[in-house]
Amino acid sequence: MPAARPSLPASKLTDARQRILVVDDDADMLRLLSLRLNAAGYAVTTATSAEAALAQFEAERPQLVISDVRLPGRDGLALFDDIRARHPAMPVILLTAHGTIPDAVEATARGVFTYLTKPYDARELMDKISQALALAAPASAPAPQADEGWRAEIVSRSSRMADLLADARMVAQSDASVMLLGESGTGKELLARAIHRASPRSGQPFVAVNCSAIPEALLESELFGHVKGAFTDAVSNHKGLFQAAEGGTLLLDEIGDMPPALQVKLLRVLQERAVRPVGSSQSIAVDVRILSATHRDLEAAMAAGQFREDLYYRLNVVTLSLPSLAERREDIALLANHLLSTLARKYGKRLSGFSPEALKALGAAPWPGNVRQLYNVVEQVCALSTTPLIPLSLVQRALRIPAVQVLSLAEARQRFEREYLVGLLKMTDGNAADAARLAQRNRTEFYRLLQKHALTPGHFKAEDGTSPPVAPERHE
Template sequence: MNTQNTTPPHILVVDDDPGILRLLTMRLRSWGCRVSTAATAEEALARIAIDPPQLLLSDVRLPGKDGAELFEEIRKTRPMLPVILMTAHGTIPDAVEAMSRGVFGYLTKPFDSQALHEKIEQALKLSPNGNEATAADGEIWQEDIVYRSHSMAALLEEARVVAASDASVLIRGASGTGKELLARAIHRASRRANAPFVAINCGAIPEQLLESELFGHVRGAFTGAVSEHDGLFRAADGGTLFLDEIGDMPLPLQVKLLRVLEERAVRPVGATHSEPVDVRLLTATHRDLENALAEGQFREDLYYRIDVVTLTLPSLEERREDIPALVAHFIRQIAEKYDKNISGIAPDAMAALAGASWPGNIRQLFNVVEQCCALATTTLITLPLVQRALRSPAMDALSYADAKQRFERNYLVQLLKLTDGNVADAARIADRNRTEFYRLLRKHELTPSMFRGDSDAEIPAENAPPSKD
């Protein structure tokens, strides 16, 4: 059996049938595993507390607490411990329901030796090290990142390695994939974990305010600056600054950001001198920065400063095997928030979620689960609730930056319709200079000729999706 280190993987087997315990112990030891056994759920919990395994293999039917109840107990204290349930044909529905709550998998008795071997190897690749300290540390630094997929396991291992250095990291991924969660995890796994983590979305703040927010200002620097403002670089001193959607940062601010990174010092707006700062920079974007470089919308020198290491988050559709675990995690969070007794989700409802399209990724999945929990009147989320939530408008899945992009584009379309494509008039109404107005038009792939009465060009739809440019 392939393992990630030279220490034999530790597997705990739980079954009240002595014959099954002997058979599984022989097979697992022949594959190079260290095996512990228990006949009841209560005995298994005691063994886990004393000698934590890397994988739990349990029968569904046990005296006292059954295998599903054992899993519920384990996930409260060791959410990263993979659990495989063993079941006879008559208890398959119980095992399927348990999988909807985050169980790694189930095997049907009698076992096919190859299927057992493959399932155990898959689970061990996702398991944290079995010792107490390492497992606890893993739970702390990863916090709300829930996964069972190989792609996420590999990404988090890379993130853990990168976190040990002070290298700048560019996190790529579509909106809603969890870029800020990954940035926070990197911070918690770094030597700066006890210092501040400060985050800002560069696309959500107007250009005039973003400079002051990042670098601070002195009193009287501009109208309304009635007191000194430290800015986020100084707020993050000693810790980590996360700039989300850095691809939306205006070019003039890119120049100033580059200077701060090169000099490791920040000059507040209106100040005459710079102040040293010690900040680790993490950035994120859903934009194609290489395309932005080619079009002159992003500085090449800044790009190479921030892109020392790239981590790319997969879309939810690329990690569908994580959906059951994510749903179970969200149900626990939301049920507590609403003070509702919701224990899980029906298998057919889980199947609908697993097969749905997720353009809004994890953020959209959370919104769907939250709607289901809010409307649930029983302890189990049902298929009709899921179907209703999936038919909700996709707008619910838009990030703030995407919603802002969509509004901005529709606003420009309406202005140009009103002025028949006269840029001077449209810029004056928008209180923007013509250069900036043309930049906005290029950003949204709009041309004035589309809106002139003598043009045959097609006028863009008002609800066209926001440009990712």
């Protein structure tokens, strides 16, 4: 058996490129795949057997393994078992030929990242490689540079968030009012704090108030303050949040839920730059920058008469829109690992990360609650985990999805039809005519079915040259 050979000089493998170990005993396939991965910017090491692959694995420590299922000696499934036993979080992609599909499906259930059938689609393979490497991201985000401390709490690698943060950094230098738009849980308050830290007001207070969480009767007093005796429980003078934020920044969160009567008073404060505490006849000057946030469609609220147009334009000098978590899926693995690291310290646990299949489940979830929901899910699995590596079952439990895969009717029919055809071809030793007769279909129609499922009869011929018995043709 030829020894494993690196496709790049060893010195090249010390660079910053992501490393992939490719295992296949077909020299032509190995060469083609190596060339394609090298061209895509990856550092590639190759091996022609499972034994050679394990030696290369320990020497190079790749970030991803791609292996054919059929290898001389120990097969790709055995190689996967060995890798999984030593490094549970290592993603493995299997390449399979027809006839090994059931094994590959079983392997996927056991933790293989994915499998592709030869001949594979090059674009699909590159997409799967990107996904696997993203899921194998480090457990924590890189430390921010010195000039990025203002956004240290915001963990992201997505281009959309990078553009948003660039706009936020720019607008932070001015005193313009900013409206932050986005679904609940997308991190509007985190972005508001980042804007404050990047602004000239960073040395002064940052104060946030949720306008929907305070009863209408108390919200005016909370915002503007009150004097002693202004109402029954006003036993002393009270400074409002505008005064508490003097010289700094005030975030009016969920501004879309502010009662109409209070909207009028807020508009007056913004125009006059002064607040009048409840029960007082005197106004007090305030110097506060206003940021506001909402998940509501304020233009629709204005059209319905629920939000004042003049207040809207006073607050909405600059608009920043936060994407939902589903719109920045490349950040899910990074965020999950970052949160796990943070929460592990909180719970005093030694956790090494998520299993590949657990990260796949996180990456595929819909996330209606966005980053806030992700935090809750990670906190739950952190609290309940009894092993260093978070398993798929805990993530499924936290996401409230069934542990058993539920197929749609169309998917179930497709799967049954394919398995039925595979069974017929195995039974008839790859004889399509006999298989068509057993299925009670004419040969042309049967070949169409085989083509639909990418099945080649020749791949099912018995290796010993003998043919199994075929049931006699049935006549109705």
